[in-house]
Amino acid sequence: MSRLRPPLKVALARSVDDLPRGPFAYEPKFDGHRVLIFRTPGGALLQARSGRLVGEAFPDLVEAAHALPDGTVLDGEVVVWSEGRTDFAAVQKRAMATASRAVLLAGRLPASYAAFDLLAVGDEDLRALPYEHRRARLVELLSPLGPPLQPVPVTTDPREAATWYETLPRIGVEGLVVKPLGLPYRGGRRDWQKLRHADTRDAVVVGVTGSPERPRALALVLPGDDTPVISRPLAPGLRLRMAEALAGAAEPGEPGPDTGEAADGTVFRRVPGELAVEVRRTTTRQPLTEVLRLRIPG
Template sequence: MTLPRPPLKVALAESVNTLPRGAGLAYEPKFDGHRMVIFHIGGEVLLQARSGRIVTAAFPDLAAAARELPGDTVLDGEVVVWRNGRTDFAAVQKRAAATPGRAPALARALPASYAAFDLLAEGGVDLRPLAYEKRRARLVAVAGPLGPPLQPVPMTRDRAEAEGWYESLPGIGVEGLVIKRLDQSYRGGARLWRKLRHTRTHDAAVVGFTGGAERPAALVVVLPDDDTPVVSGPLTPALRTQAAALLAGRAGGGSGTAVATGIGEVTYRAVEPGVTVEVELGTTRHAVTTVVRLRSPEELD
């Protein structure tokens, strides 16, 4: 069997409204960051975002840490940046958007951490067909001794302990729990895991807008776990005014394309990273990302 290589489809989770119960379940904290697959194959390190985009140059600190992994190892996990004792999604997005020339300075100012939650290959062996329980044991053996910035996420089989995490960890930026079956293989692209979030709203990083700069029609955002731009639903008049003030002077002069629900591909004007908004995700087949609230930008420089 061949080793997993980029572009690799990652396993996904389906949202649930209550904490699953029953035998044979594992619970992990759900960090508010960017999904990343780490490949250390053939002496080369590659870092892949969920979309399949290679982001190695943007994270030189994690690339250096990944070189300490045994050869022919592949990890799945989440990148986070810790600021003031909690995770900062705007800072993660700023790291992900860094040019190769600026990435080393940002790595020093905003060091990244990698929370590994799965081991897909080790020693040249594809582990995806194995049960999660076996992959988890090998993950701890491989990544556990390395220490920060690369370490396994906590895991428990105790539902009461998981409930305690769910109640206590939001204060440090943990947005909920991911639940996996111990006997489950790893299936890229399939929503076999389950995730329980504290709220239907999520922080998202603003990467652009549509319409005029004086009154943006919609915002283009990147959601946690992903790096694919998403066009929000139309902004309310009040949010248009706030968005114009918040984004003033942040337009980078570039542009991009993203898919807007019900419209198709649209062109947007790019902005500098560092602005975060609160969004609500629709649950219908043609889900709309609705901007609920604009947050003041963090001064990250």
């Protein structure tokens, strides 16, 4: 069997301002939950970008992974579709579910897996192969299976990629990931490029600093990652609106720890519900996350 086992570092992308042109592959950038799937002789393991195992939260994907050959390792994004659009808040609700609720949520909010790389099959480690070879193997492997495990669309035509960039936001796809055709898969390296439609994105509120009644800043989970980050201090108006939203967002039956720890070590108080906010994320050496507005479900 493949020597690859979790935790495994994932390949990363750096932000660019213009559409790169050259011998590239262009893929839609789904804002979901980055997950590696490991098919093992005893079943399947799901690893988040942080290295945490998250299979209990996605039992539908664990079951689907049983159709893969032993030793298969996939890299991709877990997404949930709602009314024809991807719904990041729904993905995060799935990711945060307790084991007892995960099966119920799998029926209400079924997960799809948008696979964009194949790292291993059987006893073959494919990471040293060029991207275009791995992509061909990925399509060959997944095409007979169908949903919920599917390869992401891809084009090598920059004109078609530009059309995707302009038209796909209506279904919740906010940009493109650009990959050199001849590049190997290098975990932890920012060899890929990502072009977003804007410098804003949605994030899910998982906690606060201060108290729910008087929040100073928010603990947020951003698309593609499961490690919370702390926002910049909230403006006074946002503090008031967030306190009001939290007061009405409690959802019974979700036991869990009262506190959590963000990527920078900040301890925050967990909050219930599934509130989403729009944020601006800087690309400096020490990125800052500014909350722009709440996205309250209507």
